[in-house]
Amino acid sequence: MSILVNKDTRLVVQGITGKTGTFHTQQCVQYGTNVVAGVTPGKGGQMWEGTVPVLNTVSEAVKQYGANVSVIYVPPPFAADSILEAIAAEIPLVICITEGVPVRDMAEVRKALDATNGKVRLIGPNCPGIITPGECKIGIMPGYIHKPGRVGVVSRSGTLTYEAVYQLTTRGHGQSTCIGIGGDPINGTSQLDAVRMLNEDPDTDAIIMIGEIGGSAEEEACAYIKEFVKKPVAGFIAGASAPKGRTMGHAGAIVSASGAGTAEAKFAAMEAAGVSIARNPSEIADALLKIYKG
Amino acid sequence: MNIHEYQAKDLLQDFGVPVPKGYPAKSAEEVDSAIAQLGNEMIVVKAQIHAGGRGKGTFTDGYKGGVKVVKDPAAAKEAATAMLGNTLVTAQTGPEGRKVQTLYFTEACDIAHEYYLAIVLDRDTAQSVIIASTEGGMDIEAVAEKTPEKITRVPVSPSTGLRPYHCREVAFALGFEGDQIKQLSKILSGVYKMFWEKNAMLVEINPLVTTPDGQLLALDAKVSFDGNALFKHADIQALRDLNEEDPKEIEASKFNLAYIALDGNIACMVNGAGLAMATMDIIKSYGGEPANFLDVGGGANEEQVTAAFKIILSDPNVKGILVNIFGGIMKCDVIANGIVAAAKNVEMTVPLVVRLEGTNVEAGKKILSESGVALTPADSLVHAAEIIVDQVKNG
Numbered sequence: 001m002s003i004l005v006n007k008d009t010r011l012v013v014q015g016i017t018g019k020t021g022t023f024h025t026q027q028c029v030q031y032g033t034n035v036v037a038g039v040t041p042g043k044g045g046q047m048w049e050g051t052v053p054v055l056n057t058v059s060e061a062v063k064q065y066g067a068n069v070s071v072i073y074v075p076p077p078f079a080a081d082s083i084l085e086a087i088a089a090e091i092p093l094v095i096c097i098t099e100g101v102p103v104r105d106m107a108e109v110r111k112a113l114d115a116t117n118g119k120v121r122l123i124g125p126n127c128p129g130i131i132t133p134g135e136c137k138i139g140i141m142p143g144y145i146h147k148p149g150r151v152g153v154v155s156r157s158g159t160l161t162y163e164a165v166y167q168l169t170t171r172g173h174g175q176s177t178c179i180g181i182g183g184d185p186i187n188g189t190s191q192l193d194a195v196r197m198l199n200e201d202p203d204t205d206a207i208i209m210i211g212e213i214g215g216s217a218e219e220e221a222c223a224y225i226k227e228f229v230k231k232p233v234a235g236f237i238a239g240a241s242a243p244k245g246r247t248m249g250h251a252g253a254i255v256s257a258s259g260a261g262t263a264e265a266k267f268a269a270m271e272a273a274g275v276s277i278a279r280n281p282s283e284i285a286d287a288l289l290k291i292y293k294g
Numbered sequence: 295m296n297i298h299e300y301q302a303k304d305l306l307q308d309f310g311v312p313v314p315k316g317y318p319a320k321s322a323e324e325v326d327s328a329i330a331q332l333g334n335e336m337i338v339v340k341a342q343i344h345a346g347g348r349g350k351g352t353f354t355d356g357y358k359g360g361v362k363v364v365k366d367p368a369a370a371k372e373a374a375t376a377m378l379g380n381t382l383v384t385a386q387t388g389p390e391g392r393k394v395q396t397l398y399f400t401e402a403c404d405i406a407h408e409y410y411l412a413i414v415l416d417r418d419t420a421q422s423v424i425i426a427s428t429e430g431g432m433d434i435e436a437v438a439e440k441t442p443e444k445i446t447r448v449p450v451s452p453s454t455g456l457r458p459y460h461c462r463e464v465a466f467a468l469g470f471e472g473d474q475i476k477q478l479s480k481i482l483s484g485v486y487k488m489f490w491e492k493n494a495m496l497v498e499i500n501p502l503v504t505t506p507d508g509q510l511l512a513l514d515a516k517v518s519f520d521g522n523a524l525f526k527h528a529d530i531q532a533l534r535d536l537n538e539e540d541p542k543e544i545e546a547s548k549f550n551l552a553y554i555a556l557d558g559n560i561a562c563m564v565n566g567a568g569l570a571m572a573t574m575d576i577i578k579s580y581g582g583e584p585a586n587f588l589d590v591g592g593g594a595n596e597e598q599v600t601a602a603f604k605i606i607l608s609d610p611n612v613k614g615i616l617v618n619i620f621g622g623i624m625k626c627d628v629i630a631n632g633i634v635a636a637a638k639n640v641e642m643t644v645p646l647v648v649r650l651e652g653t654n655v656e657a658g659k660k661i662l663s664e665s666g667v668a669l670t671p672a673d674s675l676v677h678a679a680e681i682i683v684d685q686v687k688n689g
Contacts, residue, residue, distance in 0.1 A: 076525075102523035103417075103520045103523070104523065107422075110420035145652065159564075159565055159569040159620045160572060162622050166652060183567060183568070185417035186417055212571065214417075242571055243556065246554055246587075248567060248587055249567025250568070253571065258438075280579065282576075
């Protein structure tokens with residue numbers, strides 16, 4: 001009932017011994033995620049919390065422990081290096097939670113990703129992570145608000161995703177997989193990539209897409225939805241009241257001085273694609289349930 | 295992070311880009327010294343603020359023009375006296391304008407033609423793009439809209455970096471010949487090196503001019519840097535001018551709060567950037583005007599919430615506050631305790647509406663209602679927006 005991660009996921013945590021890495025790894029282990037190894041260069045040979053082996057390199061985690069997904073909690077100056085190490089180790093799925101990665105670093109990471117010809121997918125950076133409820137939680141989202149089900153959620157914002165998920169769960173609708181793609185201008189997985197995966201997933205019946213001002217990721221996803229998606233889709237865009245030329249918290253959330261990337265344009269693209277629109281964040285689940293009975 | 299024109303030109307010069315000789319000045323003494331160094335020639339006097347449209351701007355006392363070409367040192371002194379310390383309003387500053395605290399004096403030069411040259415980091419293709427046009431000296435967005443065929447875009451992949459063919463492509467597109475192709479290539483190499491090495495998001499030369507004797511020169515420049523990469527560049531950090539920033543935003547950055555001052559009167563405090571934007575949107579959709587964007591982050595503690603309340607209340611326009619929190623791993627009862635403690639630390643002078651949702655929401659609401667702090671709890675975000683807009687409008 002999912003895409004990308006499930007009960008067979010074998011997770012390696014890069015930056016497992018740091019404060020953030022430790023706290024969120026504890027939460028993920030409690031949720032039931034199978035954490036097979038951690039990586040902190042120089043601390044190889046230790047045991048994290050007495051339960052998870054700490055290694056010096058990602059490739060050891062792949063070779064010795066069969067890791068097939070990596071999550072990254074290392075500080076921004078070193079995050080791109082950690083992503084590149086995971087790419088070099090050919091881990092099929094890399095999730096970078098870190099906020100504040102320099103944009104130029106991400107331009108270089110994107111080239112390395114493209115060179116893998118699809119062997120490696122990156123989610124993030126600056127994202128809450130990904131969860132397949134009841135099976136596997138990777139990242140910083142509160143696990144218990146989720147419930148297993150058949151609605152897929154993709155979003156550029158953490159708390160807005162939690163709002164939507166909480167609304168779904170309290171209305172009795174579970175989720176197949178929820179993906180936070182992150183709020184940075186250059187990231188690994190786009191709205192379009194996520195929508196396409198959810199559309200092709202036989203265990204997802206409906207999709208929620210939550211966007212923000214800046215860039216054209218939502219417009220591209222809507223062009224795809226219009227042509228290929230028969231499943232019900234609901235959407236919301238944050239930032240309709242944001243001034244031009246200011247970065248609204250997320251590095252990628254900016255309407256350019258010339259007026260590109262507005263909420264208005266994104267809502268219009270959703271409308272043209274037949275997406276059921278929520279005009280405020282309290283109505284995201286209701287917008288879906290208008291067109292999807294579950 | 296943005297820098298001033300004079301700083302941008304100093305940097306460009308360090309990277310081998312020719313610019314007119316010039317000197318900045320922040321005081322009457324520095325003005326005299328700058329003018330003296332330029333000699334008895336035509337001088338350009340330029341107000342230094344982080345906003346465009348300076349030439350067509352007007353000062354609040356009615357003096358016209360933040361960029362003046364004058365015939366001699368006496369006229370330069372006169373223009374400088376009128377501009378320094380005065381407030382300049384341009385199309386980009388908003389009606390309140392910006393106080394001019396630095397002037398830049400440069401030699402004037404004769405212009406044969408004005409071009410546009412920039413490098414930006416393009417988010418959609420994840421690579422640098424050179425943008426060039428024969429229509430320099432004007433708003434490039436307007437050129438792009440009216441005559442898109444006059445704009446050349448040349449992408450540069452991070453895996454190859456800038457190569458000679460990129461430079462030739464731009465030079466031919468701008469119609470250069472002979473020695474000017476070499477000059478353009480040298481300029482573009484310097485601009486790209488600076489753009490890449492210093493983690494810039496934009497380096498823009500507008501105009502890049504040719505003089506009657508065929509020399510290329512960067513006459514004006516705008517540069518902005520990736521704030522996330524400043525830790526790599528102490529020299530760039532040193533160029534930050536706090537006079538150009540809102541004092542509330544400077545204070546917020548000390549507490550790791552993402553705060554942006556806006557023009558409205560309803561302040562908001564939210565966890566998460568997306569939810570913070572959505573909260574502003576909903577205030578606006580119910581007829582209010584947001585006073586700020588404020589993301590206190592996922593793990594905001596009492597100290598940060600207290601600082602956030604103080605910053606919000608230091609804005610005299612604020613007539614009400616909406617707190618909107620989704621409690622996830624950080625549970626609502628913990629957040630409610632933080633809000634109550636912070637509200638008791640700060641003298642709350644305006645109505646406060648709090649909407650909590652998520653983990654332990656009932657316990658959180660109970661803490662708020664039993665706290666004795668004058669606040670209105672709201673059941674939903676819509677309800678919260680309605681209440682605060684009503685309280686601010688009707689007292």
